[in-house]
Amino acid sequence: MRNIKLSLEYDGTNYCGWQIQPNGITIQGVVTEFLNRLEGEPVTLYGAGRTDAGVHALNQVASFFTKKTIPCDKIKRAINGSIPLDIRVREVQEMPLDFHARFSAKGKSYLYKLALGEIVSPFEYRYFYHYPYKLDIAKIQIGASFLVGEHDFSAFATAPETHSCVRTITRLNIIQEHDQLNFQVEGNGFLRYMVRTIVGTLLEVGRGKISSDEILEILESKNRSRAGATAPACGLTLLKVHY
Numbered sequence: 001m002r003n004i005k006l007s008l009e010y011d012g013t014n015y016c017g018w019q020i021q022p023n024g025i026t027i028q029g030v031v032t033e034f035l036n037r038l039e040g041e042p043v044t045l046y047g048a049g050r051t052d053a054g055v056h057a058l059n060q061v062a063s064f065f066t067k068k069t070i071p072c073d074k075i076k077r078a079i080n081g082s083i084p085l086d087i088r089v090r091e092v093q094e095m096p097l098d099f100h101a102r103f104s105a106k107g108k109s110y111l112y113k114l115a116l117g118e119i120v121s122p123f124e125y126r127y128f129y130h131y132p133y134k135l136d137i138a139k140i141q142i143g144a145s146f147l148v149g150e151h152d153f154s155a156f157a158t159a160p161e162t163h164s165c166v167r168t169i170t171r172l173n174i175i176q177e178h179d180q181l182n183f184q185v186e187g188n189g190f191l192r193y194m195v196r197t198i199v200g201t202l203l204e205v206g207r208g209k210i211s212s213d214e215i216l217e218i219l220e221s222k223n224r225s226r227a228g229a230t231a232p233a234c235g236l237t238l239l240k241v242h243y
Helices: 027-039 072-080 137-145 194-206 214-221
Strands: 002-010 056-066 087-095 107-115 149-152 166-177 180-187 236-242
Touching: 002 027, 002 072, 027 056, 027 072, 027 087, 072 087, 107 194, 137 166, 137 194, 166 194, 180 194, 194 214
Parallel strands: 056 236
Antiparallel strands: 002 056, 002 087, 107 180, 107 236, 149 166, 166 180
16 A cells, blocks of 8 residues: 655636535545546545635645555656646655645645736736725734734634634735735644635725724634635635645
8 A cells, every 4th residue: 555645736716625525626526536547446535724615726735545556757647637737736755654634734834915906917817816905014014913823713714613723823924016915824724714814804904994903802802703804715825735
């Protein structure tokens, strides 16, 4: 038995997220369907985490067990030659049997991109949230600083499927480059919609609808209704899974 690690990138626009669903096309479903044919029997593909519908990835990680002796480079070519072009396997590696794409992960990095200009290029609109409003970037940065560290992020999650909402954000950088605003977020784990809700809340800080200091109150409230709207999926990309 061999344990195979896949590093994938994908444009999530046309998919119902990573995780297999009964009534929708998913990244995991597409790749698993091919692996089932390759193996000649059902294969379980474990993902490092679930990206939601419309969310992209530059380096999602998945793993599966196989009895086949096919070299890793041939597995890579076989998968890429059989799946849609908006999903690519970047790397295939054989790992120790105790490696698990999800449970071996130590953290993740995400990037959320906003386009602040009057228009968004038709070549970029799939990967940006168009937000043509005046923002106070300094206030956003102050608000973001309160979210760094270990906190209960219940107020920034939608229907969390876990007993604990405590997570640690190790980095939350807000960087403006001309008409583009980037939110770079790194942490040991993220709840459902957590990054997108953080972005949506900080945008309200930037527009003066919420004060920077209120971020602490929102955290302490553990009340989702106190935070801002969930930002659209199109602006979010999973950058890296840390092991």
